[in-house]
Amino acid sequence: MTNEELLNLFTTTALGKPFNIKQSTLDTYSVFIGYLLKFVDNKNLLEVTKSDVKQFMLQYQSADS
Secondary structure, eight states, rough: HHHHHHHHHHHHHHHSTTTTTOHHHHHHHHHHHHHHHHHTTOOOGOOHHHHHHHHHHHHHHHHHH
């Protein structure tokens, strides 16, 4: 699956039962997923590793401080 297909699946699933998250929450999640994708040079989401996410979070946290 492409990243776009995965994000569409996430969006439709998150808005439905049993999750029923608000659109504003989904928008925030989508922004941060976009930041992550940019950080990993648009690597396929299925190939993003735990290490990739940790590095992203450390960089985001230090940039936010």
